[in-house]
Amino acid sequence: MRPDLLLHRWSSSSVVILLGFAELNFPFISSLHIHVELLRGFCSDNPRNQQYPSARIKALERKMQKLGEFKLPHFFNYPPYFTLQPVRDTREKQIQLWKELILDYCKSQKTFVIAIEEEFPLFTNHVIERSLTHEAKETFLSALVSEGRAEWMDKGHRRCLILWHRIQDWADILIQFAKDNGLEDGVVTIEEIRSGPESQGTELHGIDRTILNRALKLLEQKGKLVVFKGTSTDDEGVKFSI
Template sequence: MAGAFAFPDFFEYPPYFTIQPTPETQRKQIELWKSLILRYCQHHKTHVLNLEEVDHPLFSNPRCDRKLSLDARRTLVDELAKGGGAEWLGSGRTRCVVLWRSVASWGEAMHAWACELGHQGTVVTVGEIADSREGPGGDFVGVDAEIVVRAARYLEATGKAAVLVGEGGDDTGVKFL
């Protein structure tokens, strides 16, 4: 997706940067934000969000001098997580994985990539997969290691791969079956 990201019209309105108290208005507001978070992350190939990043362009708009509070950001991610669009990383609820593509979809694409390149029966590190420049559509260019590991775990559960954790913790490999 080349080009600048086009923010929706609501991003210019200050009230949208405060969680609204009226249930129906709040529901609509949250749906707009959830869609924005997913589209923004997909456009920028962002997989992990740090909600404590005060001036993150997704959560702040200097043109209308507004920012979502940390509590509002958590509320939005909680709602996104309910539908499978995000998962919290750790108990502090400050970082999350945004799943603009499902783990199963990432896993199937990774398996197709491995088969296409003849990696069946071999071990490929998570870093090699994430840094890959080969494969259908460059699916894994710039993908976060967190997504690769989750996709590998999915493949392991479906019998298409085995996840091999190295001694150092950062040398995890995937053996494609």
């Protein structure tokens, strides 16, 4: 059957779902280009499918690639990925893709906390008009927690601390920071580590205080530094011994 005749027999949503299912089950297939080309088949040359005008296609091509400056993976644009899959093997693939996306996005945006009941850019794709359910959000974040890449901050699982670097990795970054700034036996305030000129351009700049305190405590247990209290949280100090 000719492809143009085949397109007359499929609705646009059917094509999107079919391609999404194919990529979900065969992740090595990159069907983004095919997706866009098929959608073009529903434009002016096809009088029975006017629901996808050329402006709509151009919008899809522009917006499905990035979220701000963050490049989105292909799977983000297919509806099946926003619904928890019932088949175990398929769901495991889906969870793995979402775990990687959440970590990559949070690292690129320096996002440390996700509030599950609040709006979060990754959890909605306005182009395909799909959003993750509360169950899906909790499932993907819980998978990160089980791998030590996140922690629930409350018993109700409403807020999640994202560890795109594990605590040990943050501790290593702190040691390197001290060496780079000649602080092997020096003193610096915790606030200077988070927002001082020495941390500008480093991963420590703007670090979540909970994560920083955990990394400092780990290094203190190893005898690499001493944390001493000040008159306020702004002048709490750290003396490195490395």
